[in-house]
Amino acid sequence: MGLAAESQFHVLAVDDSLIDRMLIERLLKTSSFHVTAVDSGSKALKFLGLVEEEQRNEEPSFVAQKTHNQDVDVNLIITDYCMPEMTGYDLLRKIKESKSLKDIPVVIMSSENVPSRINRCLEEGAEEFFLKPVQQSDVNKLRPHLLKSKVKEVGEEDQLINLNRKDINEILA
Amino acid sequence: MDVLQLQRKLREHQAAMLREGFLDDQFSQLQKLQDESSPDFVIEVVKMFFDDSEKLLHNMTRALGQVPVDFKQVDAHVHQYKGSSASVGAARVKNVCATFRNFCETQNLEGCVRCLQQLQQEYSLLKNNLQYLFRLQEEIQAAGGSIPTIE
Numbered sequence: 001m002g003l004a005a006e007s008q009f010h011v012l013a014v015d016d017s018l019i020d021r022m023l024i025e026r027l028l029k030t031s032s033f034h035v036t037a038v039d040s041g042s043k044a045l046k047f048l049g050l051v052e053e054e055q056r057n058e059e060p061s062f063v064a065q066k067t068h069n070q071d072v073d074v075n076l077i078i079t080d081y082c083m084p085e086m087t088g089y090d091l092l093r094k095i096k097e098s099k100s101l102k103d104i105p106v107v108i109m110s111s112e113n114v115p116s117r118i119n120r121c122l123e124e125g126a127e128e129f130f131l132k133p134v135q136q137s138d139v140n141k142l143r144p145h146l147l148k149s150k151v152k153e154v155g156e157e158d159q160l161i162n163l164n165r166k167d168i169n170e171i172l173a
Numbered sequence: 174m175d176v177l178q179l180q181r182k183l184r185e186h187q188a189a190m191l192r193e194g195f196l197d198d199q200f201s202q203l204q205k206l207q208d209e210s211s212p213d214f215v216i217e218v219v220k221m222f223f224d225d226s227e228k229l230l231h232n233m234t235r236a237l238g239q240v241p242v243d244f245k246q247v248d249a250h251v252h253q254y255k256g257s258s259a260s261v262g263a264a265r266v267k268n269v270c271a272t273f274r275n276f277c278e279t280q281n282l283e284g285c286v287r288c289l290q291q292l293q294q295e296y297s298l299l300k301n302n303l304q305y306l307f308r309l310q311e312e313i314q315a316a317g318g319s320i321p322t323i324e
Contacts, residue, residue, distance in 0.1 A: 017253070017256060017257060017260075018221055018225070019218060019221050019222060019225060019257045019260050019261065020256070020257070020260055022217070022218055022221065023203075023206075023218065023260055026206045026211060026214060027206065029210075029211075030206060030208075082252075111252075111255070111256045111259060132256065132259065132260065133199050133202070133259055133260045135202065136202070136205075
């Protein structure tokens, strides 16, 4: 799971429009991203394992969040804003409220240029806001955000290793 | 007709569609996304657009036929159509949708009905033009030639 997944970034695309899903998927694939496309916010959360996580929190669980996250290795989420039932903004908030998902960069897309909407999304933690139709030049802007989160991941792994060493030393002392 | 003549015809037809505003640069962007790993990308997206168009035009017709008219519902369909037409580069369709949305906002039934008629016309014209384009492409490929891309 670990080494194979390192070679490609995995992007989760969320859009209720079939045409726009085809388009964003094609754009992402030509940039060598691995893509999963879903048509709603609730399907996105399900894919990310968020529903399951909520169930887990009801029982005492000593399973580290990191382990759970590795079941679904998503490096970036790109979502449409205008969707029925759950908007892209609602999805963004739910992701930022989740301990295990909040560090995944989120990008919002919209066909409407509404400054207050854009600001609200950026304030809630979205990395970028793309106007539709999304262009190759927009997708090219994604890589720095992905690399940033990869570096963070590696940093956390180092901490884990150090912690175990410390424990071992204490046990042996 | 030989391959060279067909290719010239295709180039001219594409140029005309751009010039007359049936298509805009977004269509060229779609063509750029087509390659050996996805050789039918443009046709697939356009087919999807045709299906979407027919569904949405039908929904708009039904919504405008209700008494009283729910303009928010009509606007929702037009909003969707504006989005998908923008995504495939169907410029004239997209522009009519923009006008249509304004009439929905002001709840102008006559304006809405007129826009719906215009949309049906524009969609029909676009569909015929694109189908001709794809037919030319097929003929060129059958004759062993390559498809010239839009400039």
